[in-house]
Amino acid sequence: MWNDNKLTRLLGIQYPIIQAGMAGSTTASLVATVSEKGGLGTIGAGYFSIDKLESEIKAVKEKSSQPFGVNLFVPNQNATVNPLQVDQMNEWLKPYRRAFHLEEPVVNIDETQKFNEAVNMIIKYKVPICSFTFGIPDALTIKKLKEHQVILIGTATTVEEAIENEKAGIDIVVAQGSEAGGHRGAFLQIGHSTEPMVGTMSLVPQIVDHVSIPVVAAGGIMDERGLLASLMLGAQGVQMGTAFLTSHESGANELLKDTILKSKETDTVVTNVFSGKNARGINNQFVKEMNEYQGDIPDYPIQNQLTAQIRKAAVQQGESELTHIWSGQSPRLAEKQKAADLIERMVSRINDMSNL
Amino acid sequence: MWNDNKLTRLLGIQYPIIQAGMAGSTTASLVATVSEKGGLGTIGAGYFSIDKLESEIKAVKEKSSQPFGVNLFVPNQNATVNPLQVDQMNEWLKPYRRAFHLEEPVVNIDETQKFNEAVNMIIKYKVPICSFTFGIPDALTIKKLKEHQVILIGTATTVEEAIENEKAGIDIVVAQGSEAGGHRGAFLQIGHSTEPMVGTMSLVPQIVDHVSIPVVAAGGIMDERGLLASLMLGAQGVQMGTAFLTSHESGANELLKDTILKSKETDTVVTNVFSGKNARGINNQFVKEMNEYQGDIPDYPIQNQLTAQIRKAAVQQGESELTHIWSGQSPRLAEKQKAADLIERMVSRINDMSNL
16 A cells, blocks of 8 residues: 555655645644654744744754655745735724734735745755745746755646646645645636636546646545545545644644534635635634625735734634634544544554455 | 445446436436446436426336436425516527527426426336435425335535435435536525535545435546545445536537537636526636626526527537536546446456456
């Protein structure tokens, strides 16, 4: 079952199970545990300062000598600030800020410097794997990372995006189906006004047929059933977010974990109201109220910065209706468990089946 | 691989492959071929007159002595006509009718009598299997069919809908993921304004965990990869629509088959503009033009009747932009092939794998 898997060979891991980046919710303990158990732990560095990234890399290395990855958000070079739109959004967000005694934040749109510093940090600490969300880094960054033997993992929500990843020299591509929780990795514009939400069952085999790099399935995968199904579709492994988000080692607030654990498959929506980019999470009061302003939501990273403090304060005050609760479409399969137990159970059940 | 499958035993078939109802596109030749090859062929009777249903049943029985099914649309007892809305829609449809020299149709909302006659026809001709879309028939209908040993297959797009099917005494439930082409089987209202589109990878295991009747996976399944993946998720088999729609035996117009065959996974949308009920198909001019009137589309079956002649005329005149072209999210996996070859290839590839 576990032999001759291109993905595990390339990553130097035992089982083809990747813990998703989950920016804001990974801990050194989670990352190290997943890697120690034979999967690939990933530091979700999307929102980290460069100092925080350094301390997390060090902390993971102290806890484990196994391969692990860092997930980065690729900056949008074309992002622009529309001051009128920002003013308007600040007006709409006033009631929330007032409730939590918050000031208007200063918006900083250029994330390129931070991204480049993160790339250098990955090289400096010889992190073996780097994964990307929101696009493909520029050719120079890819060249630099590859010269330092960093294995690169990209994200695709369509066949075309997977082909672009392969063309750019990315080593592995995650096929992110519409079931996936958290941010959509979509980065190519298509004809429709709305993002194509292609389900995992459709997306994986169509991508597998069009690229020769290993494909990792993501979206709706919570247990050994999802892993086996993904392998049957031609994927070489899986990436799991929600399943690790409710684990003991996850950095997500207990309030948010509990909300996911009592949610149903019909409770999630895809929305850009939290960050300016589409992401799947549990439908709640903030989503419903902000939906009124659809079409006027500033792009990522602006909206993300405008709502960040509100969401943080909401969580601190136990107010789950006013923060993002990323979740895929399988919350009924989520469990409160040790990350190690999740991996062990998946592996042992598959081993049992193979021995039948 | 094929032994001890609850679904095949219950249906009296060899392989757990069901050809979807595909109202308007099945032929006696397609149904008989699928059943002769060991799967379950299904007459899509949703739009049939009672005479047409009788002649189709007779034609299938002449071609095959294997089990086959009839798919019926469950009538909506609460459907009402809003005359102002119908007048408005007729106004909007005028340019299309003018182009094809068509008259305004007379709207007939009550489909209950037709449904009851179809049920009697199924009993009269001892059709062994009956499947339902758009809901669960009333208790009396279920009782009558079961007294005549008809095996009943329901459709669910959520866990709750699957549970309702089991409670009502339905024998098998199709878990229809968001990838699926054609009409959505959704029938229970939920809190959101929009229909929850749960992907197959998420939907199947969550339904499997909540019912004890056999679950059939549908949505995005086109080949042996999809069948094996579905079995891994806990389904007992698959239902395939798009894969059979482009087969030689399908009744779909060649123009529509060709459109699917050159489409990509990003080319489909879910829309109610053709029939008044949500359905997935290739995005085209009619969808885009009618999207302007979202919120004012009359309910099924009214909109279906208002647009039926326009769509028929469009196909006859080779105008694929003005008719529905139902397709799931895997058109890149569609092939122009004999239905028999599709089944044979799936089965033989799986047999080859089992013999490794």
